Amino acid sequence: MYIKTLTVSEVSSYIKKIVDSDFILSNTLIKGEISNFKIHSSGHAYFSLKDDYGKINCIMFKSRTENLKFMPENGMSVVVKGKVSVYVKDGAYQIYCDEIKLEGLGELSEAFNKLKKRLESEGLFDSSHKKTIPKFPKKIGVITSPTGAAIRDIINVVKRRNKGVNITIYPALVQGVNAANDIIKGVNYFNKLEDIDVILISRGGGSIEELWSFNDEKLAYTIFHSKKPIVTAVGHETDFTIVDFVSDLRAPTPSAGAEILTFNLAEANEKIRNYKYTMDNYIKMYLQDKLNALDMYRKNLEHNSPMVLIANSYRYIDRMNEILNEKINNRIELEKQKLGKLNALLDAHNPLNILNRGYSIIEDENSNLITETKTLCNTKNIKITLKDGSSLFNIKHL
Template sequence: MNIKSFTVSSLNNYIKRSFDNDFILSNVYVKGELSNFKKHSSGHAYFSLKDEFSKINCVMFSEEVKRLKFHPKDGDGVEIKGRISLYLKEGSYQLYCNEMNLQGLGEVYLSFLKLKDKLEKLGLFNEINKKPLPKYPKKVGIITSPTGAALRDILNVTRRRNKLTNILICPALVQGQEAAKSMVKGIRKLNAIKDVEAIILARGGGSFEELNVFNDEELAYAIFESKIPIISGIGHETDFTIADFVSDFRAPTPSAAAEILIPKLEDILLYVESYKSKLDNSLKFQLYSSKTKVEALRKTLEYYNPKEYISNQYNHINMLINRCSNITEGKIKKEMDRISSLNQILNSFNPLNILNKGYSMITDSDDFIIDSVETLKNCKDIKITMKDGTVDAKLIVK
């Protein structure tokens, strides 16, 4: 029996006809959660519909999109009416949507919100618990897929910014059921290495389902309990995961995580040069200040040098001696002048000077002057003083 050989196109056409002719698949209602909803400039909408275990790619053309009564977004629970058909060019089947009705939030997104609320109440997202990133890390650990674009981006940024930074790659799964456990193991392994100063937890872009491995409770606690600060660079800027909320710093992309964590070598060198200049200026100022102080102390020591002090004191003593001599001589002269003046006065009033004129002075035996006849009559012994001497005499009164 000969079996007909298909071309790829003919096989895809056959499968497409099978889908289109199937009664159920041509008019089907499907419930699920919206993911990766994107509206094209043409007006068409492309997205995925998923549940806890599976997903299907969907397309809704612009005419049907215009009839929607709400604005679809990721995480919405919806019921879709449409048909299953094959996209010939890619050979993939998808759900072509005619109607979409809002059913609430999807189970996967609700699970994410529930865990987020729980961990937030426990304080795992609190800024107080965030560890600061090192300013100049010497060794950085990277937890990501060893074959992914995220690692290449991080390494490119690191080489460009600072080739001196040591990078320690800790390979881990970043998708699939074992991914969370693999990353938890990587965090604990890097924490056991003493000189690792920071950790980048990274993965490139992906759908909500692919990034959902970062919404794991055990991974969240491993990040929170890490002694080494962790910066997350997961997906794109619009993607948020539990790991982002718990990490010490959240970067919008893996490349941005490296940009934030790895300082430019040129900036470091400029910073060092700036401080070197400041240090030089500070040392020069300190030397000048110290020299000035030493010079002042030297002058003080010279001023208070014992030899200088003694010499200065000799001069001071001589000055005092001269001053005392001048004062004493002045006082002596002044007193001599006063005595001379008094002497002249005494001489002018000295009764003895009258004797030089031929007069004489009579005194009693006690040298009291006799100045009357009556006094004389009462004296027997008298003294007569003349200019050339004194003689004793007896008075005989008749």
């Protein structure tokens, strides 16, 4: 029997013809949960439709997405109307969607909310149970996939910020049925190492089913009972898992988790230099102020010292002495002037000066002036004073 050899594209094309000719597959309704939903810049929508046992890739062209009455989101349970066909280039079948009708939240989202509510009621999310994250960890235990982008981001950030921080990696699955158990083993492993300061659980972004390992109940209890503080950095900023609520701190991304845990040595050194510069200036200003105050005290002490006071007192005494002598001399000179004026006045009125003009003074023996002839006749002895002297005379004898 002759068997024709087919190319890969011929096989895919043959399968496509079979699928496209099937009445049920060409016009069908399919129920499932949306995941990995995103709208391309072209306007086409790409997502997956899944249930507990399978997943089908879906595409909805722009002409159809414009008729949507709601914006599909991951976790929504929907009914898709369309056809199943084969994409020859990839040899994969997918659903070409014409309509999407909302049926309700998916089972995974419901399970997530149910577990979250129960663990929250048990107190696993309470802030009072959160352990303090060390500010300057020297050794970080990282639980993640050793081949993923997350570990590369973490290593780059840590080494850029502080080369003195060591990273110990525990290689673990971060998706799949065994991922939660792997992560639990990593947490227990790092709790036994005394030199590990903090644990970082991380992985990159993904759909809800890809991140489902981080919604494991046993993993949540393991993190809650960990003796060492745990930081989670799972997915993107908008992704939230159970471990994010129970951990001691959630970082929005793996890179952010590395930044939170790594003390920036360059910034610290720059701050230290700024503090040193500020402190040096402060000390210089402080010392200068103290020197100025000391100089002021020295000047005050010199100004108010006993020797200065004594010297100032001597100068004051000398000045007062000069002032006193000046005043005494002025007073003496003034009195001399007054005395001269009185002497001149006295000389002018001195009766003895009249004698120079030929006059004489007649007095009795008791030096009483005789100014009348009657008195002269009754006087026995008289004294006559002329300009060159006085003589006594007996009038009766004369």
